[in-house]
Amino acid sequence: MSSSIQSSNNSLRLRPRQIQNRQLYSGFILALTLVATIITVGALLFVLGYLLFKGVRSLDLNVITKGPAPMGMNGGGLRNGIIGTMIMLAIASTIGIPVGILGGIYQIEAKGKFVWIVRFFTDVLNGIPSVVIGLFIFIVVVGPTHQFSALAGGLALGILMIPTVMKTTEEILRLVPNALREASLGLGASRWRTMSSVILPAAKNGIITGIMLAVARVAGETAPLLYTAFGNTLFSIKLNKPIDALPLDIFTMATSPYASDNRLALAGAIILIGLIFFLSILTRFTTGRQFVEEK
Amino acid sequence: MSSTISKVVESAPTPADTPMPSVDQPQSPSPEPIIAVDHLNFYYGAYHALNDINMRIIPREITALIGPSGCGKSTFLRTLNRMNDLIDGARVQGQITLDGEDINHPAVDVVLLRKKVGMVFQKPNPFPMSIFDNIAYGPRIHGTTNAKKLNEIVEETLRGAALWDEVKDNLKKSAFSLSGGQQQRLCIARVLAVRPEVILMDEPCSALDPNSTFRIEQLMEDLRKEYTIVIVTHNMQQAARTSQHTGFFLRGVLNEFGETSNIFTNPVNKETEDYVSGRFG
Numbered sequence: 164m165s166s167s168i169q170s171s172n173n174s175l176r177l178r179p180r181q182i183q184n185r186q187l188y189s190g191f192i193l194a195l196t197l198v199a200t201i202i203t204v205g206a207l208l209f210v211l212g213y214l215l216f217k218g219v220r221s222l223d224l225n226v227i228t229k230g231p232a233p234m235g236m237n238g239g240g241l242r243n244g245i246i247g248t249m250i251m252l253a254i255a256s257t258i259g260i261p262v263g264i265l266g267g268i269y270q271i272e273a274k275g276k277f278v279w280i281v282r283f284f285t286d287v288l289n290g291i292p293s294v295v296i297g298l299f300i301f302i303v304v305v306g307p308t309h310q311f312s313a314l315a316g317g318l319a320l321g322i323l324m325i326p327t328v329m330k331t332t333e334e335i336l337r338l339v340p341n342a343l344r345e346a347s348l349g350l351g352a353s354r355w356r357t358m359s360s361v362i363l364p365a366a367k368n369g370i371i372t373g374i375m376l377a378v379a380r381v382a383g384e385t386a387p388l389l390y391t392a393f394g395n396t397l398f399s400i401k402l403n404k405p406i407d408a409l410p411l412d413i414f415t416m417a418t419s420p421y422a423s424d425n426r427l428a429l430a431g432a433i434i435l436i437g438l439i440f441f442l443s444i445l446t447r448f449t450t451g452r453q454f455v456e457e458k
Numbered sequence: 459m460s461s462t463i464s465k466v467v468e469s470a471p472t473p474a475d476t477p478m479p480s481v482d483q484p485q486s487p488s489p490e491p492i493i494a495v496d497h498l499n500f501y502y503g504a505y506h507a508l509n510d511i512n513m514r515i516i517p518r519e520i521t522a523l524i525g526p527s528g529c530g531k532s533t534f535l536r537t538l539n540r541m542n543d544l545i546d547g548a549r550v551q552g553q554i555t556l557d558g559e560d561i562n563h564p565a566v567d568v569v570l571l572r573k574k575v576g577m578v579f580q581k582p583n584p585f586p587m588s589i590f591d592n593i594a595y596g597p598r599i600h601g602t603t604n605a606k607k608l609n610e611i612v613e614e615t616l617r618g619a620a621l622w623d624e625v626k627d628n629l630k631k632s633a634f635s636l637s638g639g640q641q642q643r644l645c646i647a648r649v650l651a652v653r654p655e656v657i658l659m660d661e662p663c664s665a666l667d668p669n670s671t672f673r674i675e676q677l678m679e680d681l682r683k684e685y686t687i688v689i690v691t692h693n694m695q696q697a698a699r700t701s702q703h704t705g706f707f708l709r710g711v712l713n714e715f716g717e718t719s720n721i722f723t724n725p726v727n728k729e730t731e732d733y734v735s736g737r738f739g
Contacts, residue, residue, distance in 0.1 A: 274546060342583035346645070349541065350596040350652055351573030360595070365586050 211436065218429030226430045230398050235421045241431050243398050244412035247313065248382060250400060251392060251408060254317025255324050255381055260374055262321075263328025267370075268358060270329075271336045282333070289326035296322050297387025305391060313399075313406035316392025323384060324377040331373025335366045375446040379439040385410035409435050492517040492656060492686050493538060496553045500530075500537060503547035507533050509710045511552070515656070515703075520678060520687045522697035522718065525707035526739050531690045534707065535658050538688065539575040540568050556656070573600060576649035580661040582641035584633035584648070589616075589625055592633050592644060596652035611651050619647035620677050639670025646677065650685075657681065659689040663696065675700050694734060698722050706730045 177185075225240045232239030270281055300319040305311055339362050347357040363370070385408075388394070393405040394415070400406075409431055416428035491514035500508035508530050515521050523531040533542065540561060542548040554561050561571055573596075584592050593612045602608060612629065616622040621643040625631070633644055642662060649657055659678075663671040678687055678700055691697050697704050698718060705715040706729075714721060714730045725731045732738055 340583075342579065342581060343585060345541065345544070345577075345579060346583040346585065346648075347595070348544065349539065349572055349577040349579070350599070350648065351569050351571075351576075352595075352599045353569050356599050360599070361585055 214429060214432050214436065218426070218433045221426040221430040222433060226427065226434070231396055232423070235423060237423050239423065239427060241409065241412050241416075241427060241434065243395060243407035244409040244431065245434065246398075246400065247316075247392065247395070247407040248409040250313055250402075250406065251317040251320055251388075252378055252382060254314060254402070255320035256374075256378065258318065258321030259324025259328055259377060259381075263325050263373075263377070264332050264370065266325070266329040267332025267336055268363075270333045272354065272358065285326045285329050288322075289330070292386070293319075293323055293384045294386035294389075297389065297391050300387065301390045308403070310403060311391065311393035311405040312403045313392055314402045316388050316406060316408065317402075319387040319391045320381040320384060323381045323387070327377035327380060328370075328373050331376065332366075332370050335369030335373065336362060338369070339365050371449070372446050375442045379442045382438055383410055383435055385414060489516055491515055492557060493688075494553075494555045494558075495538075496555075498534075498537065498550070498552035498554060500533060500542070500551070501547075501549040502533075502545065503549075507710050508537070511712045513705060513712060513715055515686060515688060517655075517686045518682060518684070519703060520682055520689060520701040522701035522704045523688065523690045523707060524692075524694055524697050524704060524733070525713075526733065527692075528709075529707040530710040531705075531707045532660055534712075535660055535688060535690050536577075538656070538658055539572050539577055541572075541577065543568065573652050574654050575656045575658060576652060576654035577658045577660065578642070578645050578649055578662045581665050582638060582645050584636075584641050584644050587633060588630045589633050589636070589644060590629040593648050593651045596648060600652060615647040615650040618650050618681070619643045620673060620680075621647060637670075639666050639673065642666060642670065642674065643677070646674070650681075654685065656686045656688065659687060661690055661692055664692060671696070694722075706733060708733070 225238055226242075227240060227245060228242055229238065229240030230243050266281065266285065270278060297319050300315050300322075304315040304318060308315075343361050343365060344357055347361045348354070352360070388408050388411055392408055392411070394411040395405045395407045413428050413431040413435065416424040416431060419425065419428075493513075493515035495511055495513040495515075498508055498511040499506065511534060523535065525531050536542045537550060537554060538556075538561075542550070550562050556571070556574065560566070585595060587595070590612055593615055594608045597608060597611050602611070613622060613626075616625065621640060624640060625636070633641065636644060642665075646657075646662075663674055666674070675696065678689070681687060689697075689701065701718045703716065704718045704721040706713045706721060706725075706727075708729055714725060714727050716726075721730060722734050725734060
């Protein structure tokens with residue numbers, strides 16, 4: 164870029180002009196990266212800040228403890244949606260976690276020409292819009308049962324969780340040093356024992372991170388729930404009946420004509436973001452390092 | 459160069475109960491081999507890595523395998539406990555027997571084989587667990603869960619690996635808190651815990667400092683009383699110091715195999731002579 168070959172003198176030292184040029188160039192690039200960072204962080208902070216500013220006054224105990232109030236009245240809450248979301252996340256996890264982890268293990272351990280197909284289909288599944296997954300469940304579960312249900316909602320979210328968990332599990336297992344596998348097999352351990360006693364524990368942190376990320380992602384999914392869980396204005400924890408969910412609440416509250424509802428929508432958004440934030444912090448504090456290397 | 463090596467061989471401790479036969483006298487009958495390799499051919503896919511290897515490993519001896527890089531000695535070592543099964547496209551032809559049994563037979567429990575034929579690797583690879591759990595891992599997977607028994611095994615093997623005094627105060631420490639030489643001795647203790655018959659060592663000292671190397675060589679001589687050891691080494695002096703029989707591998711072929719003193723002072727083949735005198739390597 165700047166003249167790097169000493170033309171006039173033979174010494175190691177740079178001329179003042181060269182030093183200045185290098186510093187300018189370096190400073191310029193640094194400034195660019197700083198701007199990029201500021202834009203990114205700024206956007207996040209702006210959204211969060213706006214929501215907090217506008218919505219914080221609506222946050223009170225009622226929001227988590229009460230169901231919807233009659234139209235236009237204050238004092239209502241998002242309890243139904245919060246509980247509904249938690250129930251469906253639990254159902255989703257019972258599908259997403261085992262299938263995801265086992266699928267990741269399969270991709271690492273199985274041999275053969277067709278193992279790549281699993282990864283390919285997982286990637287495709289990852290790219291399918293969540294509303295289409297919802298449609299699938301609508302046809303396959305809601306149809307025959309003639310019933311919107313929490314179970315259907317949970318199933319849809321579970322399917323959405325699978326690709327994320329599988330992909331992160333596979334990537335993290337791949338990073339476990341092969342030396343550990345050889346050491347275990349060399350002692351006469353079977354492949355499954357090696358996987359369960361040595362490799363999975365070593366990859367534990369990364370896998371948990373993957374699970375948390377997947378849960379955080381599906382917690383906010385709204386479209387598939389529109390015609391699987393459907394939503395419910397009444398409190399329900401029955402798995403075979405329609406159930407409310409936080410993202411659904413945000414939608415209905417935000418589009419409602421009543422100002423009291425709109426405030427609740429903001430509060431709901433804050434809670435949802437808070438949930439995701441909380442999961443991320445939990446991940447960072449319980450796992451920290453990527454590998455369990457030192458106790 | 460070979461005169462230096464012959465000096466090392468002559469000054470190396472020879473066990474009192476095995477008199478070294480001189481070249482002129484008839485060989486005393488060698489004991490039943492513990493591992494017998496016959497016409498072994500090994501392929502990585504289409505690549506013919508080992509060519510018609512024939513070898514007998516004598517029990518309670520240290521057998522060294524030497525040769526230049528890429529000659530197949532590590533590959534050969536790994537056929538002895540079927541670690542090559544892990545590699546896609548690996549193919550074995552010929553026969554390898556342990557105590558007379560063919561180890562490549564389809565009905566063989568490879569898990570049990572690896573219990574009998576343990577392996578220590580070039581770079582120490584302790585599990586990310588405590589020192590105690592590292593050693594207890596083997597016995598646990600083979601069915602020992604009694605805490606008292608495990609304690610005994612851990613102490614016994616750590617003593618056997620000359621590591622007990624250094625770690626006995628805190629066995630719950632992470633294995634990674636040990637130095638390289640200690641970690642390697644831990645790996646050796648770990649192998650001892652499953653009571654193998656044969657211990658395979660793949661360049662166990664190449665990542666270690668000379669002091670640790672010396673301690674491990676001493677350890678090997680101790681272990682020889684109960685176990686059979688086969689060691690792959692790049693370090694010819696180490697082979698000369700420690701082993702009773704040596705095999706020289708060259709480009710996938712077992713070029714020469716014989717008593718260590720002969721290989722280093724009076725080799726039959728020119729290539730062997732060239733290698734041990736350092737003309738190539």
